[in-house]
Amino acid sequence: MLAYVIRRIFIGVIMLLVMSLVTFVLFFASPVDPAQFACGKNCSPELREQARKSLGYPPRNQGVWESNIKGPANMWADFTKGIVAGRDFPADKEMREAAPQNVVHCSAPCLGYSQYSVKTVNTMVSAAFPITFSIALAAVILWVLFGVLIGVLAAVTKGSFIDRGIVGLSLFAYAFPAFFIGTFLLRYVAIKWGLVSVPSYTPIASGGPAKWAFNLMLPAITLALLYMASYVRMTRAFVLESLTEDYVRTARAKGVSGRVVLFKHALRAALTPLVTMAGLDFASVLGGAIITESIFNFNGLGKLAVSANNNYDLPVMIGIVLMAGAFVILANIIVDILYAFIDPRVRVG
Amino acid sequence: MSTATSSFLSVRDLKVHFPTADGIVKATDGLSFDLEKGKTLGIVGESGSGKSVSSSAILGLHRGSSAQISGEILLDGVDLLQVSDEEMRRRRGLDVSMIFQDPLSAMHPYYTVGNQLMEAYRVHNNVSKKAARVRAIEMLERVGIPQPDRRVDDYPHQFSGGMRQRAMIAMGLINNPGLLIADEPTTALDVTVQAQILDLLQDLQREFDSAIIIITHDLGVVAEMADDVLVMYAGKAVEYGPTKDILVRPEMPYTWGLLSSVPDVAADTSSKLVPIPGNPPSLLNPPTGCAFHPRCPHVAKVPGDLCRTVQPDLVTGRQGLGHLKRCHLADPDTVYANEVLPEFDPVLADELADELTAADSNEKGLQ
Known part of the structure; x- marks a missing residue:
């Protein structure tokens, strides 16, 4: 088991390296000069070259080898080194020596430095991550809890009006995009009808868990509704399938009551694929719920990614892409390990 | 055959019908049989002949589905079709x-094997987990699982096929039920293990004095286990009687078909394997008259169009009380001895022919 976990983590690290390399190559394949953006509007060629040097961007117009292959490769090598050992900015050694009072240290794992925001990417990400994590956590609890409960209800009432109503409504919820639901909740439920106050993120540390959860309600519902709709349908299908299994018939033949047959025998088997899905979906939401965060003006990773994209803030974008990728890879490993605990047949071998 | 009131299990005119969009599927259509404690009934038939559906009905497993069930299932005098769902649940197992x-x-x-046994x-027993575990280990030991105190914590996939079936039997018998229904208990096992499982079932039956219904399409299993045999075709009993009578002097062409399609490694090379032609009938639109007539090679021996038009009743055969058959053939013994048996077992055919002549002269002598 331990050997398996180590092997999985090793493969995960390699995947992250490859992913970061691909990200770098993709960004530098674009015709836009990132140094121009980092330098700002009133930029002279000298200032631009200075910005380029300070960020460690590869030189422009020096041929394909220098500008598009060697340059990005060096930058990627620096970046990877920074992840492991930390690094100092400006990236250019001469510039650091010329003005030591301006040197910013970015300790490992260093994701980079944003010239645009004059902060390390780590600072920005660690400010945004708790917000995204809170929304994602609240949403995953909502969608798994209600998705599974309603799905089971639909399965046991299969063919009835309740079942048809649930299936119809979940299709309805599935069809509405998050920006519609989010805007509706914000404009009507919060602002026009005043049923709840307009949500704004309150950390547990400053407002307590009740306030934290209350403010997360509307964004979490917005994010959860779409997932919930698909979890209802999946749970329904999985439970219906496992209800036809031979071991469910065996349980009934033993005289076990209907409720125990449903929850202990049928649902237990149906939960396995659901746990896998929930783990991976949670991980992908952790990379930033862009639409939900934008609507409710929560400064999470999603909003950070949008503004980084608008400002061509390359270090921030790379940092977020890598973090989102790392979450998915990590979630994959965790889900696979979890699987061994859920399904005894996986444990051996 | 005993009367309905004195038998341990008495099934009367059991019908299990499933309404579907295309019409009513009559999976079991008027089945009656009796079974005493300590005895074994073998129900034989092809896939889709209604064997499993009937036994599930005894357990009440169709409750909550769309199945329409009528008739009587008297277990120890209580009609299982009349008791409440909760009462039926408490009787199951x-x-x-x-x-x-x-x-x-x-x-x-x-779940571990032990967990499922417990x-x-x-x-059905208000006992602690510890006591249940002791009981589970005891049952595993009884069915011959080595190191039961260790294996009790294994998962089913860690058991071999034969051991799993032993564990299933342990689970079935853990509450010492009066009636055990074994639905093709040896089909998924290889032959050497099959014999062990059948021996085990017989041992346990003697020990617990339970009645057993064994559902199978394997006449070898029937010969080994059953006291009585019920042959089913298209949801109905077509032949019912003591095992020896049915296997030695069957009177219904479908039973002949089943017997002649059993491979026998010990038989000499002149014997043949004769399959039953055609496919099992649709239970949605069963054939008119005798349900077996489209596949029956002896239709021509029945005068008129009787096989095609009139459904034969289940009546007492030529061997007297206790052997019932559903067939229009006037002289099944002769047909079997002269035409059917020589095809697949010439040695037995000679023996039976001698026996029949002896019986004939006896009858004549008596007259």
Whole structure:
């Protein structure tokens, strides 16, 4: 088991390296000069070259080898080194020596430095991550809890009006995009009808868990509704399938009551694929719920990614892409390990 | 045959019909039989002949589905079709229990064997987990699982096929039920293990004095286990009687077909394997008259169009009380001895022919 976990983590690290390399190559394949953006509007060629040097961007117009292959490769090598050992900015050694009072240290794992925001990417990400994590956590609890409960209800009432109503409504919820639901909740439920106050993120540390959860309600519902709709349908299908299994018939033949047959025998088997899905979906939401965060003006990773994209803030974008990728890879490993605990047949071998 | 009131299990005119969009599927259509404690009934028939559906009805497993069930199932004098769902649930596993064909899919893959045995025990006995565990180990030991105190914590996939079926039997018998239904208990096992499982069932039957219904399409299993045999075709009994009568002097062409399609490794090379032509009938639109007539090679021997038009009743055969058959053939013994048996077992055919002539002259002598 331990050997398996180590092997999985090793493969995960390699995947992250490859992913970061691909990200770098993709960004530098674009015709836009990132140094121009980092330098700002009133930029002279000298200032631009200075910005380029300070960020460690590869030189422009020096041929394909220098500008598009060697340059990005060096930058990627620096970046990877920074992840492991930390690094100092400006990236250019001469510039650091010329003005030591301006040197910013970015300790490992260093994701980079944003010239645009004059902060390390780590600072920005660690400010945004708790917000995204809170929304994602609240949403995953909502969608798994209600998705599974309603799905089971639909399965046991299969063919009835309740079942048809649930299936119809979940299709309805599935069809509405998050920006519609989010805007509706914000404009009507919060602002026009005043049923709840307009949500704004309150950390547990400053407002307590009740306030934290209350403010997360509307964004979490917005994010959860779409997932919930698909979890209802999946749970329904999985439970219906496992209800036809031979071991469910065996349980009934033993005289076990209907409720125990449903929850202990049928649902237990149906939960396995659901746990896998929930783990991976949670991980992908952790990379930033862009639409939900934008609507409710929560400064999470999603909003950070949008503004980084608008400002061509390359270090921030790379940092977020890598973090989102790392979450998915990590979630994959965790889900696979979890699987061994859920399904005894996986444990051996 | 005993009367309905004195038998331990007495099934009368059992019908299990499933309404579907295309019409009513008559999976079981008017089945009656009796079974005493300590005795074994073999129900034989092809796939889709209604064997499993009938036994599930005894366990009340069709409750909550769309099945329409009528008739009587008297177990120890109580009609199981009349009791409430909750009462039926309490009887399942306690008075009647069932073991299934494929023990790998019939046991829950996520719970240990011991856990599943303990559940079966604790549903009907208000005992601690510890006591249930002791009982589970005791049962595993009884069915011949080595190191039961260790294996009790194994999962079903860690058991071999034969051991799983032993564990299933242990689970079925853990509450010492009066009636055990074994639905093709040896089909998924290889031959050497099959014999062990059948021996085990017989041992346990002697020990617990339970009645057993064994559902199978394997006449070898029937010959080994059953006291009585019920041959089913298209949801109906077509022949019913003591095992020896049915196997030695069957009177219904479908039973002949089943017998002649059993491979016999010990038989000499002149014997043939004769399959039954055609496919089992649709239960939605069963053939008119005798349901077996489209596949029956002896239709021409019945005068008129009787086989095609009139459904034969289940009547006493030529061997007297206790042997029932559903066939229009006037002289089945002669047809069997002269035409059917020589095809697949010439040696037995000669013996039976001699026996028949002897019986004939006896009858004449008496007259």
